[in-house]
Amino acid sequence: MDKDFSLSYIKKLVEKAVEYGFEEAEACFMSTSSMEINILNSEVSSYENSTLEGVGFRGKKNGQMGGSFTTDLGDDAIDFMLSTAMENCEVLNDEDEEFIYCDPQNAHLESIQLSGTYDKNTYERFEKTGLELEKDILALSEYIKAVDYLSVSCGTGPSISVNSKGLYTYKDSDYITIFAEARAEKDGVVKTGGHYWFGKDIDEFDKEAFLKVLKKKVLGKLGASSVDSGEYKVIFDSEAFVSLLHTFLGAFSSYNMQKGLSLLKGKEGDTIASDIFTLREEPMYEEALIKFPFDSEGVLTSSKALIDHGVFVKALYNLKTAHKEGKESTGNGFKSAFSAPVGISATNLVVTPGDKSFDELCEWIGEGIYLTELNGLHAGVNQISGDFSLFCEGYLIKDGKIARPVEQITVADNFYQVIKKIIAVGSDTISVPEGKGEYFCPSVAVSKMNISGDTGEEGEE
Amino acid sequence: MISDTTASRIIEAALSTNADFAEIFEEQKTSSAVGLLDGRTIRASSGIDYGVGIRLMAGTNVVYVYTCDKTEEALIKLAKQAASAIKAGTSAAVKQVQALSRSSASLLDIDPLTVSKKTNIDFLREASEFALSYDELITQVQASYATSRRIVHIVNSEGFNKEESMTRIRFSVSAVATKGNEKQTGRIAPGTMRGYEFVNEYPIIEKTKGCCDTAIRMINAGYAPSGKMPVIIGNGFGGVIFHEACGHALESTSVGIGASCFTDKIGKQIASSVVSARDNARIEGEWGSYMTDDTGRESSNLLLIENGICKNYMIDDLGARRMNAQPTGCGRRQDFTYAPTSRMSNTYIENGTDKPEDIIADTEYGLYCTKMGGGSVDTATGEFNFASEEAYMIRNGKVAEPVRGATLIGKGQEILMNIDRVGNDLELSAGMCGSLSGNVPVTVGQPTIRVSSILVGGREA
Numbered sequence: 071m072d073k074d075f076s077l078s079y080i081k082k083l084v085e086k087a088v089e090y091g092f093e094e095a096e097a098c099f100m101s102t103s104s105m106e107i108n109i110l111n112s113e114v115s116s117y118e119n120s121t122l123e124g125v126g127f128r129g130k131k132n133g134q135m136g137g138s139f140t141t142d143l144g145d146d147a148i149d150f151m152l153s154t155a156m157e158n159c160e161v162l163n164d165e166d167e168e169f170i171y172c173d174p175q176n177a178h179l180e181s182i183q184l185s186g187t188y189d190k191n192t193y194e195r196f197e198k199t200g201l202e203l204e205k206d207i208l209a210l211s212e213y214i215k216a217v218d219y220l221s222v223s224c225g226t227g228p229s230i231s232v233n234s235k236g237l238y239t240y241k242d243s244d245y246i247t248i249f250a251e252a253r254a255e256k257d258g259v260v261k262t263g264g265h266y267w268f269g270k271d272i273d274e275f276d277k278e279a280f281l282k283v284l285k286k287k288v289l290g291k292l293g294a295s296s297v298d299s300g301e302y303k304v305i306f307d308s309e310a311f312v313s314l315l316h317t318f319l320g321a322f323s324s325y326n327m328q329k330g331l332s333l334l335k336g337k338e339g340d341t342i343a344s345d346i347f348t349l350r351e352e353p354m355y356e357e358a359l360i361k362f363p364f365d366s367e368g369v370l371t372s373s374k375a376l377i378d379h380g381v382f383v384k385a386l387y388n389l390k391t392a393h394k395e396g397k398e399s400t401g402n403g404f405k406s407a408f409s410a411p412v413g414i415s416a417t418n419l420v421v422t423p424g425d426k427s428f429d430e431l432c433e434w435i436g437e438g439i440y441l442t443e444l445n446g447l448h449a450g451v452n453q454i455s456g457d458f459s460l461f462c463e464g465y466l467i468k469d470g471k472i473a474r475p476v477e478q479i480t481v482a483d484n485f486y487q488v489i490k491k492i493i494a495v496g497s498d499t500i501s502v503p504e505g506k507g508e509y510f511c512p513s514v515a516v517s518k519m520n521i522s523g524d525t526g527e528e529g530e531e
Numbered sequence: 532m533i534s535d536t537t538a539s540r541i542i543e544a545a546l547s548t549n550a551d552f553a554e555i556f557e558e559q560k561t562s563s564a565v566g567l568l569d570g571r572t573i574r575a576s577s578g579i580d581y582g583v584g585i586r587l588m589a590g591t592n593v594v595y596v597y598t599c600d601k602t603e604e605a606l607i608k609l610a611k612q613a614a615s616a617i618k619a620g621t622s623a624a625v626k627q628v629q630a631l632s633r634s635s636a637s638l639l640d641i642d643p644l645t646v647s648k649k650t651n652i653d654f655l656r657e658a659s660e661f662a663l664s665y666d667e668l669i670t671q672v673q674a675s676y677a678t679s680r681r682i683v684h685i686v687n688s689e690g691f692n693k694e695e696s697m698t699r700i701r702f703s704v705s706a707v708a709t710k711g712n713e714k715q716t717g718r719i720a721p722g723t724m725r726g727y728e729f730v731n732e733y734p735i736i737e738k739t740k741g742c743c744d745t746a747i748r749m750i751n752a753g754y755a756p757s758g759k760m761p762v763i764i765g766n767g768f769g770g771v772i773f774h775e776a777c778g779h780a781l782e783s784t785s786v787g788i789g790a791s792c793f794t795d796k797i798g799k800q801i802a803s804s805v806v807s808a809r810d811n812a813r814i815e816g817e818w819g820s821y822m823t824d825d826t827g828r829e830s831s832n833l834l835l836i837e838n839g840i841c842k843n844y845m846i847d848d849l850g851a852r853r854m855n856a857q858p859t860g861c862g863r864r865q866d867f868t869y870a871p872t873s874r875m876s877n878t879y880i881e882n883g884t885d886k887p888e889d890i891i892a893d894t895e896y897g898l899y900c901t902k903m904g905g906g907s908v909d910t911a912t913g914e915f916n917f918a919s920e921e922a923y924m925i926r927n928g929k930v931a932e933p934v935r936g937a938t939l940i941g942k943g944q945e946i947l948m949n950i951d952r953v954g955n956d957l958e959l960s961a962g963m964c965g966s967l968s969g970n971v972p973v974t975v976g977q978p979t980i981r982v983s984s985i986l987v988g989g990r991e992a
């Protein structure tokens with residue numbers, strides 16, 4: 071569907087909604103075109119090339135906002151969306167009001183972040199990149215037995231929104247991702263590890279750098295054994311720390327605070343973390359692949375600290391939660407899909423780096439555990455209390471150096487305690503894609519954590 | 532629905548190069564959902580999803596494309612585009628499209644799509660109000676209800692012309708108990724392919740009371756100990772251990788490429804002799820059931836393990852090509868945006884002979900997990916983790932104090948061998964399973980079982 075047609079379709083939907091009896095209405099059209107090639111055993115095992123288009127509608131009646139969606143676009147669909155959204159308004163009795171918004175100064179918002187290099191993303195190019203990468207991974211070591219999963223993919227697509235108050239927003243961007251998971255085997259013990267790259271221009275894919283990290287992530291695990299249970303100093307690598315931080319990021323949502331689902335409620339201005347820890351949301355961060363000048367409600371985003379030197383500064387708001395507290399939205403009202411309601415999300419997040427390199431961090435803590443992977447984050451956590459008990463992998467640090475890989479261990483602690491126990495932040499920031507955008511995060515050292523393991527005979531492989 | 536004539540033309544276009552197999556997957560899904568917080572309806576949505584996927588195979592190479600555009604012109608163009616990505620192979624003759632045959636595993640007396648949202652809301656409100664007035668420790672109640680009808684139509688170059696209709700209901704109630712800064716949740720989330728009579732017969736108040744009791748017991752509980760110990764896993768959702776630790780590794784997605792710890796194990800012992808297990812998609816009215824899979828094949832009641840011996844893998848049509856075996860009718864996908872892969876349906880450990888109370892009485896010390904949360908697994912290494920939602924210590928053969936925050940970790944291969952007692956109280960429980968082809972409804976299940984030794988990651992040494 072071309073842009074003019076989709077725009078006229080959603081405009082018609084909003085006009086008809088007003089005729090239908092909605093006091094306010096908004097419609098969005100989202101289109102996603104994607105291509106993906108998977109490589110297995112020196113050939114393209116699968117190829118996907120597709121477009122998904124859908125329309126989401128929300129309309130307000132008697133203070134209640136009803137929603138509906140479809141991917142079956144036609145005139146019948148308009149009737150379906152309006153009638154079901156109206157029925158939904160009739161059964162809702164939410165005490166908090168949702169808004170359709172337009173700032174007259176910013177009624178026309180566009181964010182076009184197209185690389186201009188998307189045409190390079192051909193089947194042939196992806197096939198060549200994938201096959202070469204597979205071959206090079208297998209050549210990394212005699213212990214690497216297979217590349218179980220290797221994908222090269224890209225995506226692009228516009229998102230357009232209009233509402234009865236005169237707002238028009240248009241967004242478009244593109245991306246490429248490369249992911250590989252390799253399997254290694256030594257002395258009958260199997261280990262796997264994966265690595266990813268994402269960017270906009272396939273020419274910028276640095277294969278050598280990718281191979282170097284993947285090699286470490288797979289071969290580094292060979293020869294792992296458990297450790298004795300106890301309290302250890304811990305260094306989180308960037309990805310592991312981001313996975314933990316992102317799991318508990320909901321605590322910074324004003325919605326969760328208002329519903330009593332966040333322990334940060336009423337703690338603005340309080341010290342909640344170590345004074346060396348600063349976490350900022352930077353929607354327009356220079357190094358971020360995707361920037362967010364405005365949110366799904368048409369509110370401009372802003373750069374802000376969530377935690378500044380340990381002090382909790384401010385929660386994230388959309389129009390609904392801001393109105394409830396008589397505040398301004400922070401521009402964090404995002405929809406995750408055309409079919410989804412407006413929720414609260416952060417965009418790009420930045421952990422302010424410290425001055426120690428990773429090697430200096432290891433030397434500084436002397437003895438401890440370097441955690442590289444946390445697993446089971448969807449299950450082994452209590453989102454509200456912050457408690458977690460997670461299966462993890464990493465390395466033992468001895469005499470200030472990485473000594474050996476560890477496996478079959480769990481780490482159990484509480485998120486709010488962990489951020490208080492941060493004793494150092496590294497200078498080795500990397501970008502980790504998670505949530506809507508990316509986290510820019512270095513290694514983070516924590517004074518002590520509970521590790522469970524078992525080095526008894528029974529636990530040895 | 533795509534006509535036989537149009538389907539034949541699409542398949543012809545898809546086989547115009549070197550593919551030896553072509554398939555059209557057409558899907559329409561109508562859905563309706565409501566959400567309540569403390570008895571107030573804060574969410575109501577309705578939607579229609581429609582889309583078509585075209586899959587081609589040349590040997591074990593797969594091309595998959597999809598669209599929301601249902602015009603013949605667009606579909607033939609898409610089929611030709613897919614065909615152009617098939618580089619090598621021997622094209623096959625197209626078989627005459629058979630007469631359409633319809634099937635369904637749904638058992639409907641009262642079609643849930645004819646029941647008003649108001650009725651669904653009243654049902655949830657009754658449970659919410661009961662919970663809120665049950666105990667002062669219960670401070671919040673979330674409840675949701677969702678129903679959908681998914682109709683899939685599969686036509687392929689082998690002449691298949693099948694339609695499967697799946698009508699499902701799932702609802703949930705979560706009660707949150709609060710004590711100081713601590714919050715703990717008790718939750719029920721049944722799912723069914725029966726009609727609204729399931730809801731009418733459901734003892735919602737009794738079950739909601741159970742959730743409240745769990746939340747209250749857990750808020751008063753201390754932390755679980757850590758270390759290796761015997762673990763008794765309760766019936767029903769406890770079967771998630773088998774699903775994660777063993778089921779995924781018996782799917783052809785991993786077995787077919789040698790990436791499973793259970794590759795080449797047919798006829799060999801992979802579990803203790805007290806363990807027999809099945810994947811049975813053909814239980815009418817059960818949440819994870821279907822009569823025809825998403826590739827048009829008849830589903831099966833498959834014996835996976837008999838008295839500890841590995842009997843069958845779950846094999847989809849691509850897996851069958853890779854393994855030179857017959858497909859077992861387990862090709863599933865979340866929706867038309869995914870190509871199918873081998874997936875589980877209703878997967879459970881079969882009844883043994885022990886009475887659950889005897890298993891407890893015969894355990895001097897250990898952990899009793901009565902309600903499990905989710906988990907995850909690495910199918911290559913067999914390493915898994917999952918979280919307990921409600922657990923108790925067992926001391927001197929008796930259920931003792933409740934404990935929280937226990938995560939169980941281990942390797943699937945070892946856990947299966949270490950199951951030493953199997954109860955006679957088999958129960959199935961609804962869940963969602965995420966894998967390569969998206970999220971699909973599954974049930975997990977088991978009687979009460981005992982594993983002689985599992986590493987428990989708790990917080991107390």
